[in-house]
Amino acid sequence: MKRVQFSSPLLPYLFLAPQLAVIVIFFYWPSVRAIQSSFYLEDPFGFGSTFVGFDNYLGVLLSPEYLSIARFTALFTALVTFFSLALGLLLAVKADAVIRGNAAYKTLLISVYAIAPPVAGLIGMMFFDQHIGPFVKIAAFFGWEMKVGLSYFDTAFAMIFVAVWKQIPYNFIFFLSGLQALPASVREAAAIDCRSGIKRFWTVIFPLLAPTAFFLLIINVTYALFDTFGVIDVMVKDKAANNPITLVYKVYMDGFRGNDIGGSSAQSVILMIVVFVLTVLQFRFIERRIHYT
């Protein structure tokens, strides 16, 4: 590796300072404050706060409601990650094989990514609107009386559908460029050795795509856990009622809507721990099996 020489030992820190300042102000400082508040029971206006130890955590973890939201979040994350990766990959493989007019296909597939999450949520909400939604009419044709906003299952279906739809283009872009970066010689050699395209894909192409897939896995899990907030907020129309929500939405409801600072801080600390554990696990167990070229 090439060593860069700075004339003063302080200069590199100066260059790092803006980035570090952003991280400290917008990440570490709020995290520390959240950990601190999670041990207190506080009047929202800040008049009195009582140290309550782990009460906030116990209250959250012992609540059956919280646990059922946690179960839904796990399921939601797994399904959204799986379907958006699988469909993104499928479309990328197909688009990679198209020769004539491939730019048009690619642009069409990528353009959805330019839609902001709340707008995607809004479009999704209209698709699934009880009174005017075209999807609801299609479902009714097949004898499925969809009631998004009233039936837990139907709302969950609509939410996962919109969240996946929103994420496919992102995965598509990465998989497609990953595919196009594969050396043609490897593909040709594989084509001589094996006639089955599906087998060739799983034994040669997919392992070569693994670094991209691993990166996307982490990004998609984070997306499903956190970035789907906008989609969920719009789909439940500000009133969660008996509809499914994720843990992040619950933090928002209790903290910003309910003004329960201690309880929602405890929830956000729990989420921080979950994300930390998940990231460590992914790097320990999955990354080991991946070969970077």
Next chain:
Amino acid sequence: MIKQFSLAAISIALTATSSLAATNITWWHGMAGRNGEVINEVAQKFNAAQTACALTPVSKGTYEEALASGIAAFRSGEQPNILQVFDAGAATIINAKGAVVPAEDLIKEAGYDFDRNAFIEGVRYFYADSDGKFVGMPFNSSAPIMYINDEALKKAGVEAPKTWEEFEAAAPKLKEAGYIPLVQAQLTWQFTENFFSRNNIQFATNNNGYDSVVDTKLKVTDPNLVMMFDKLKSWADEGYFAYYGAGWNDNQKPFEENKVALWIGSSGSFGGLQKTAQMPFSATFLPYWGSIAGAGTNSFIGGAALFAMAGKPAEENKCVADFFQFLTSPEIQKFYHQATGYVAITTAAYELTKSEGYYEKTPVAEVGIKQLMLPAGEWSKGYRLGFYPQIREIMEREYGRIFSGETTVKDAFDTIEREGNELLARFAKTAG
């Protein structure tokens, strides 16, 4: 639109510069769209009417966002002079002793007289303390009323029901005429809180929470309330009632589309309905149960109040008092009432609007105010419950489960009472 906006911006800027010596005060609110524009108009009228004070309104998004911003600002010492807080958030701000200057004290200190009886009955107590002193200044106020599809009732040959018993008798005929007999808009506000007010039943211990936060407990397992929801569920099963989830608009739409005979909405809904409803409609009071002794009292006000935040210099507080005086004057109340559909909150403003013949042209506008002017009962004055926005969320969740068949009415109310009481106990600890 942009032109209008820039005109408004210029005029605000002009008033701000032309009154250089004026005391500046800020007003954070949670209103958007047309209602937000009307707030700007009210502020302009105030700034034009006097020179000592300059008021700047700022929209902070929704009610919840306005309250959250106000709290965050208060904690960092940057609070506005006036904060709009919605009905369900009233306990949060009133119980935070020292966060606000009671409106009545503020107005008296500024040298004005304050007459509680000038306000109509249903408005008088909701934002007051247990002694009746106004803590918040009632602002945009509404009542849950019943809208009537005139065509549907004519077709079915029935009269608009005054009581739920009358509704039960009329429902089969309305259904036969091809309509969904009943739809509501917000079960928490219309069939829970205002079930207690209209039927004059106690909602929570400690005088509905007014007397103390300590040991306040919900009384939602009240047999009458359970009966109301048992009825709603059985009406839903028979096709006399339809529930489209917790979202307001999902429930309003079928009425606009002439599919519903009776719709429980807000007294403020008629402005929108006049544009969207495909049939002629009228309105009447929210029904009550004839079988419940003492029922038929007035309803609580919905909407929001204005709170004068503490920690501000005396001259700014004087300006806030001036503005509150200005806001409750009959002329401004009449303007606000007609521009937004919210009810006029003083008797004088109501009389003025009436004398000008406004209600003869738009009789629907009078229904909400008349319902709020009905005689008050012991339990129709208001409620003061901590973490109430979260308690409402629990209710919404359980009500959804009732109508999707995931739980029974009795289990739902047991859950609401248990989880609600846990939240109330938690709130008592934060406020204590």
